[in-house]
Amino acid sequence: MVKQERAARTREVLVRAAAEVFAEEGFVTASIAAISKRAGVSAGGLHFHFGNKTALAEAVARRASATLRTITVSRVSDGNALQALVDSTHELMELLARDPVVNAGFGLCAGTGAVTLTARGGGAGWDLRVQWQRWVEGMFRAAQREGRLAEGVSPQAAAAAVVAAMVGFGVLGAGGSRRFGPSGVTPYWQLMLPRLAAQGSLGELIPAGSGAVRASQPH
Template sequence: MVKQERAARTRQALVRAAAEVFAREGFAPASLAAISARAGVSNGALHFHFENKNALARAVEREAAAVLAKITAVPDDAPGGVLQVLVDATHALMGALADDPVVRAGFDLGADASRQGGPCLRGVWRGWVEEMLQRAEQEGQLAEGVSSHGAAPAVVAATVGFEVLGAADREWLSAPKITGFWELMLPRLAPGRPLAPAGPHTTPP
């Protein structure tokens, strides 16, 4: 049991170290030596857990995808409706991108031209945003004359833009930036309706 726990800690340290190196240097320039050094383990320990750099990248992407799946999970009794879910998820995603190097690297790897085959998390996010806006339209939450087809490109482009800009300047991922966007966007999507808060929603205890 102790050996298993130690192995799990080592593997997690390698995944996090790989994410940090990938996010800083990109996939192609990143070296296994730099990753093992950052994790504080030997090259032999790295190869025990991961066959090569691609295997490490896939592990990073899987963990990032799992975080995104949790962020975009829609509760059955979501307070405030679908638009609130969309607002909350945007805040949660930007917070994860700012604080979790695995999530940041997972998004970056999917857009890295030097490798192929991994999940494109930006594409997953785009599909989910489109689905949420379609649901909002079907449930009558969007204003007259506003379609999910018309609104989705603006929301996707803005939120992906925050993600991309936030790689160099974390201020773009901050709650005030995201709140400002939704304060501008929500009145266009649903004027005349009781609007969900533009900041992260919290359920009272």
Template sequence: MVKQERAARTRETLIRAAAEVFAEQGFVTASIAAISRRAGVSAGGLHFHFESKTALAQAVEDRAAEALREVTAGRRAVAGPVDGNALQVLVDATHDLMALLAADVVVRAGFGLCADVSRTSGVDLRRQWRLWVEEATRAAARQGELADGLSPQDAASVVVASTVGLEVLGAGERDWLAPHALARFWALVLPRLAADRTLGVLVPEGAGGSAGVTGRDCVAQRGEIPD
């Protein structure tokens, strides 16, 4: 049992070290030697757990995909979203994702690896995210939460393009992943996405957040709040 626990810890250390090196250098430039040094594990010890750099990259992607599934499963917006408000579920999920990207190098590296054209990835995290956002916007449409004339496909396209853009920019400059940056995005976009009856109750900084932007601020952008 002690050996198994030690082996599990070593494996976790290697995955995190690989993620750090991949995030800093990219898959092509990253070397097994650099990863083993970062992990404090010999090259032989690394190869005991992972046969190649590709296997390490796959392990990083798999962990990132698991973390993303936890975000989306926790914010499920299909049959009976939280409080019947699919748009708020979507807003909250984007905050969860950005917080995860900011805090977890494995998730950041996983997103970078799946977009790396120099290798064939077994995981497409951006597609996984896109499918969930499309699911959420369809739920919002069924509940009458989208603005008149707005299709769920168009709403999903805006959210996916913007959040993936923040993910890409945040890989190099962490401020793009900050809660206030995402809250400002939602404050600008929600008046175009949400139906009038929904807009005033939405919280751009995420339910329970504190980025300083409120649903009332969103409504004000339409000029609907008197002085």
């Protein structure tokens, strides 16, 4: 049991170190030596747990995909799909800003990293951008069924616009721009919700996220 726990901790350290290096350098440029150094684990120890760099990338993608599922599945029970969507975008941007595994997971879904993962049969199932877009579109369809989506708004088109904006915020926010990243989500929704929400529904929605209201309430 002690050996298993130690092995699990080592794998956790290696996955996080790999995510940090992938996020900083990209999958292609990242080296096993850099990852093992960041983790404080010898190259031999790294290879004991992960056969190669692609196996590490797959582990990062799996972990990021699981995290994304937790912030989406937990948002579908309050009966207001548009607010669930708004809340999830706030949480996602916070994760992209502070969680290297989620950050790297999205990065691995584009470019050569995605090609490498898909070639091994794993990447297609863990493509976070596809996973995210399907969920966002599902929320717009749910809002349409609830009567909260404005007439004439296509759930598919709206989802594409939101996903593109959030990915762009993540990329530009990583570059240090204060207008993007987590701080840019509220102004985005202040601009977009009047176009997306049906008449009578806009007053129910909180662009800053319902979590912001809960946090401001006395306990």
